[in-house]
Amino acid sequence: MAGFDIERFLDLAGAVKTDDLDWDLCGRIGITPAEARILRYMADTESHTVLYMRDLLAGHSTRDPAITSFLSVWVYEELCHGRAISKLLDAAGYPEPADHYTKVTQGSSVRELIEAIGSHGAAYLTPKFIAVHMTWGAINEAAAAVAYQRLEALTANPVVAKLCNRMARQERRHFSFYYHQAKERMAGDRVAQFMVKTAIKHFWSLVGSGVAGDDNLGFVAAHLFPDEASLATLDKAEKPIRDLPGLEWFHRVTNDTRDKAAAWCAANGPAAVWPERLDRSSGLRMPAAPAAPQMAAAQ
Numbered sequence: 080m081a082g083f084d085i086e087r088f089l090d091l092a093g094a095v096k097t098d099d100l101d102w103d104l105c106g107r108i109g110i111t112p113a114e115a116r117i118l119r120y121m122a123d124t125e126s127h128t129v130l131y132m133r134d135l136l137a138g139h140s141t142r143d144p145a146i147t148s149f150l151s152v153w154v155y156e157e158l159c160h161g162r163a164i165s166k167l168l169d170a171a172g173y174p175e176p177a178d179h180y181t182k183v184t185q186g187s188s189v190r191e192l193i194e195a196i197g198s199h200g201a202a203y204l205t206p207k208f209i210a211v212h213m214t215w216g217a218i219n220e221a222a223a224a225v226a227y228q229r230l231e232a233l234t235a236n237p238v239v240a241k242l243c244n245r246m247a248r249q250e251r252r253h254f255s256f257y258y259h260q261a262k263e264r265m266a267g268d269r270v271a272q273f274m275v276k277t278a279i280k281h282f283w284s285l286v287g288s289g290v291a292g293d294d295n296l297g298f299v300a301a302h303l304f305p306d307e308a309s310l311a312t313l314d315k316a317e318k319p320i321r322d323l324p325g326l327e328w329f330h331r332v333t334n335d336t337r338d339k340a341a342a343w344c345a346a347n348g349p350a351a352v353w354p355e356r357l358d359r360s361s362g363l364r365m366p367a368a369p370a371a372p373q374m375a376a377a378q
Contacts, residue, residue, distance in 0.1 A: 083259040085145045088252060092152040094159035095245050102170040105238035111355040113302055114234060115173040118164050120295045121226070122175075124287035126161030129154050135212050138204070146209070149256050156253070160246050167242060210264035210271040211278045214323065216257035218279070219286040221316040222332050224250035229303040229312065258319060265324050272325040279326065285335050297343030300336045301352050310337055 110118070132154055140146050165175050224247045231243035265271050288296040304310050314333040321327050344352065 082262075083256050085148060085256070088256065089148060089152060091252075092156065094156065095163050095242070095249060097163050097166065097242065100167075100238050100241065102166070102238070105167060105170045105236060106172065108236045108238070110168075110171045110173070110234070110236055110239060111353075113298075113353055113355060114230070114236075114239065115168060115171065116295065117230060117299050117302060118168055118239075119173070119175075120287060120291045120299050122161045122164035122168065123291045124161075124223075125157050125164065127290045128157035128161075135216070138206075138208070140209055140212065143209070146260070153253055153256075156249050160249070163242060163246070167239065170238075171236075205270075207264070207268065207271040207274060210261055210268070210275050213257045213261035213264060214275045214279060214320070214326070215283060217254055217261055218283065218317065218320055218332060220250050220254035220257055221320070222286060222313065222336075223247075224254060225312050225316045226299070226303055229309060233303070262323060275323070276325045279329065279331070283331065285332070285339065293339075294343070297339045297346075300340040301343045301347075304336050304340055305352055 132150065136147065136150055140150075168175065227243040227247035227250065231240045231247065234240050234243070261275070265275060285296060285300075287299075304313060310333050313336055314330065317329065317332045320329045
C-alpha cells in the first residue's frame with residue numbers, strides 16, 4: 080500500500096540484534112531496582128503479544144496477504160523484544176522466576192477476555208473492522224516506542240540504552256504499518272470511522288496493564304513520564320492518530336499516562352520516583368533526578 084513498503088519491511092525484519100551487546104559490562108554497571116521493574120513490565124508486555132494474535136488474525140484479516148505477512152513478523156519481533164529484555168535483566172542480576180510467564184498469563188484481566196471475544200466476532204462480520212485493529216495497533220506501537228526512548232534517555236547503563244534504541248526503531252516500523260493501514264481503510268468510509276471512534280473511545284486502554292497489572296503501569300508512568308516535558312513526547316507521538324478521520328479528539332495516551340502517574344504518586348509519594356537517583360551514597364553514575372511530578376496541577 081502507498082506509504083508503506085511491505086516487501087522491504089519483510090526483507091529487513093528479524094529479531095532485535097543482541098549478539099554484539101556487552102552483557103558483562105551490563106552486569107558490572109548494573110541497573111536500579113526501578114529500571115528493573117520497568118524492564119520487567121516491558122518484557123511481560125512484549126512476551127504476551129502472541130496472545131493478541133487471536134484477535135488480530137481473525138475473520139477478514141486472514142484474507143489480506145499484507146496483514147498476514149506483517150503479523151507473522153510482528154509477533155516474532157515482539158517476542159524477541161521480551162526475550163532480549165529478560166536476558167538483560169538476568170545479566171544485571173534480576174533473573175526471571177521459572178513460573179513467571181505462566182503466572183502473568185493467568186493474571187490477564189477479565190476485561191481483556193471480554194474485549195477479545197467481542198472483537199473476534201466483529202472481525203468475522205465485516206472487513207471494515209480491520210480499521211479498528213489497525214488503529215489500536217498504531218496507538219500502542221507509538222506509545223511503546225516512546226517508552227523505550229524515555230528509558231534510553233534516563234538510564235546510565237549503555238547496554239540498556241542501546242537495546243532500548245533498537246527496540247524503539249522496530250516499534251516505529253510496526254507503527255508505520257498499522258498507521259498506514261488504518262488511514263487507508265478509514266479514508267472516505269464513515270462506517271469504518273464510526274467503528275474506530277467507538278472502539279477507541281470506549282474500550283482502548285494503555286498497553287500492558289491487563290498483563291502486567293495496573294500498579295506496575297502506574298509505576299512505569301510515574302518514572303518514565305514524571306512531568307509535562309516528558310509527557311510532551313507522548314503527545315507528539317500520538318499526534319498522527321489525531322490526523323485520522325474522526326479522531327481529532329484523541330489525547331488518550333498522554334492524558335491516561337498523566338492520570339496513572341498522578342494516582343501512583345498520590346499513593347506512594349513523589350519521593351518514591353527514582354529514589355536511587357537521589358541517593359548519591361550508592362555510587363551509581365545516574366543522571367540528575369527528574370523534577371518532582373506535578374501531575375495534579377496539569378489536569
